[in-house]
Amino acid sequence: MVFRPELSWEFLSSDEINARTLRALRNHVRHLKEVSPHYKERLKDVAPDDIGSFEHFQQLPLTGKKELVSRTDTFLGVSEEHIVETVVTSGSTGRPLIFSLTASDLDRLAYNEALCFHGAGVSPADRAQIFVSLDRLFIAGIAYYRGLTLLGTNTARIGVLPPDMQLHYLETLKPSVIVGVPSFLRKLAAELDDRNFDTRNSSITRLICIGESIRTQDMQLNALGKSLEETYRSQVFSTYGNTELSIAYCECTAQCGGHAHPELIYTEIVDENGNVVPDGTPGELVATSLGVEGIPLLRYKTGDITFRMSDACACGRNACRIGPILARKAQMIKIKGTSVYPSVLTNVLDEFDEIDDFCIVLEGDASSEDQIKIHAALAPEMTSVISERLRARARVSLPILVSNAATIQSMRGESRKKVRIIDKRKQPTR
Ligand SMILES: [Zn+2]
Structure with a gap:
C-alpha cells in the first residue's frame, strides 16, 4: 500500500466533499442491505437511490452499542474466513464488544492514521515512539503503528516501560514524535525530571495525545494540555479514536479541532431525541464509517459528547472537525x-x-x-x-x-x- 495524501478528499471544496459524501452514503446503504443481516432487516423499506439529501439520510435509524454487543454476529458483513483480526473495546461502560476486522479494514485503519499524523505535520523525517500497549486486543496501538509506518516514519513500539527504560530509549533513539495518554505523559515528565532528563530541551517536538481531552469547550488548552506543552516544549495534538467506527479524528497543525477524513467517515451530532443539532451545539457524536468490510455500521451512536465545526480550517482542509470530547453520555x-x-x-x-x-x-x-x-x-x-x-x-x-x-x-x-x-x-x- 502506498500513502497518497494528495488523493484524500479533505482538501476539496466543501461542495465537492458534500457531493461525494452523499454518493458514498447511498452506496454504503446499498452495501449494508446486501451484506449485513441486521441492516437487511432494518432497512428493508429504504431505497438507497431515494436518499437525495443529508436531511433524508439523517432520518435513517441510529445504531446503538447495546444492539451491536448483543447481536454482533448479525452485523458481520463478510463470512468468517475473511476476518484476520479480533479486538475488544475497552469496556469503560457496559459489556466489552468483540470486534472483527478484515485485511482491508486494517489497511483502511492505517490509511486513516497516516492521514491523521500527516495532518499534524508528522513526516518520514520524524522518529516516533508509541507509549501505548500494542497487545491485549487493543486496536489503537496497532492503528498508530500501522499509520506511522505507512507514512514512512521510523517508529519504535515502546509501550509502557519502567521510567529508567523509557529514559534509555528517549536518550538513545531521540524521538521527535511521541504518541501517548496525556496524564501518563505528565507523570512521565516528573519521573524524567527526577532522573535529570531535561524534557524542555529534548529531541521531542510533537505530542499526539490520545484518550483524554487536552482542550476545554472553547478550544483553549486545559491544565493538562498546557502542562504538556510547557514541560515538553512541544506542540500538542489531540486525537480521538473509536473502535467500532475504526476511525480517528486528529488535530492538524492549526490545532482547532479533530479533522474528519471524509472518504472514511460521515459525522453528525444528535440531541437526546436523536435529532441532528447545528454546528457548535454539544450533543452525542454519531458517525457512519465508510468502506468498512468486517462490521459495517450505519449512524453509530458513540456515547461521546462533543460538537461539530464545518467552517474552513486555517490548514486548508475543508472537511468538518469535532471539538474535544466533553463527556461520555453515560457519565x-x-x-x-x-x-x-x-x-x-x-x-x-x-x-x-x-x-x-x-x-x-x-x-x-x-x-x-x-x-x-x-x-x-x-x-x-x-x-x-x-x-x-x-x-x-x-x-x-x-x-x-x-x-x-x-x-x-x-x-x-x-x-x-x-x-x-x-x-x-x-x-x-x-
Ligand atoms: Zn485543519
Whole structure:
C-alpha cells in the first residue's frame, strides 16, 4: 500500500466533499442491505437511490452499542474466513464488544492514521515512539503503528516501560514524535525530571495525545494540555479514536479541532431525541464509517459528547472537525437538577500539581440525585483550596476525600485505562 495524501478528499471544496459524501452514503446503504443481516432487516423499506439529501439520510435509524454487543454476529458483513483480526473495546461502560476486522479494514485503519499524523505535520523525517500497549486486543496501538509506518516514519513500539527504560530509549533513539495518554505523559515528565532528563530541551517536538481531552469547550488548552506543552516544549495534538467506527479524528497543525477524513467517515451530532443539532451545539457524536468490510455500521451512536465545526480550517482542509470530547453520555452528572460534564471537574482538578492522582466516584440510583465523591492523593490542607475552585468554576460543592495514589489505583480494578470517573450508579437506562 502506498500513502497518497494528495488523493484524500479533505482538501476539496466543501461542495465537492458534500457531493461525494452523499454518493458514498447511498452506496454504503446499498452495501449494508446486501451484506449485513441486521441492516437487511432494518432497512428493508429504504431505497438507497431515494436518499437525495443529508436531511433524508439523517432520518435513517441510529445504531446503538447495546444492539451491536448483543447481536454482533448479525452485523458481520463478510463470512468468517475473511476476518484476520479480533479486538475488544475497552469496556469503560457496559459489556466489552468483540470486534472483527478484515485485511482491508486494517489497511483502511492505517490509511486513516497516516492521514491523521500527516495532518499534524508528522513526516518520514520524524522518529516516533508509541507509549501505548500494542497487545491485549487493543486496536489503537496497532492503528498508530500501522499509520506511522505507512507514512514512512521510523517508529519504535515502546509501550509502557519502567521510567529508567523509557529514559534509555528517549536518550538513545531521540524521538521527535511521541504518541501517548496525556496524564501518563505528565507523570512521565516528573519521573524524567527526577532522573535529570531535561524534557524542555529534548529531541521531542510533537505530542499526539490520545484518550483524554487536552482542550476545554472553547478550544483553549486545559491544565493538562498546557502542562504538556510547557514541560515538553512541544506542540500538542489531540486525537480521538473509536473502535467500532475504526476511525480517528486528529488535530492538524492549526490545532482547532479533530479533522474528519471524509472518504472514511460521515459525522453528525444528535440531541437526546436523536435529532441532528447545528454546528457548535454539544450533543452525542454519531458517525457512519465508510468502506468498512468486517462490521459495517450505519449512524453509530458513540456515547461521546462533543460538537461539530464545518467552517474552513486555517490548514486548508475543508472537511468538518469535532471539538474535544466533553463527556461520555453515560457519565453526565446530575447535580441540583442540572447536568454537569465530568470534564469540567477533571479540568479543575488537573490544574493542581499538588494532586498526585485522583478519581471521581459516582453513586446513587434513578430515584435520587447523583452522589459524587472525589478521592485525591494530596496533602489534607489543600482540600479547602480545591473545594473553593470547584465552587467558583463548576458551581458545585463536593466532598474531597484525602487518599493516596496506591489506594486510588486499586479502586480502578483491572481497567487498562487510567480511569478518572468510576460510575457505580444503578440506573438501568444508562
Ligand atoms: Zn485543519
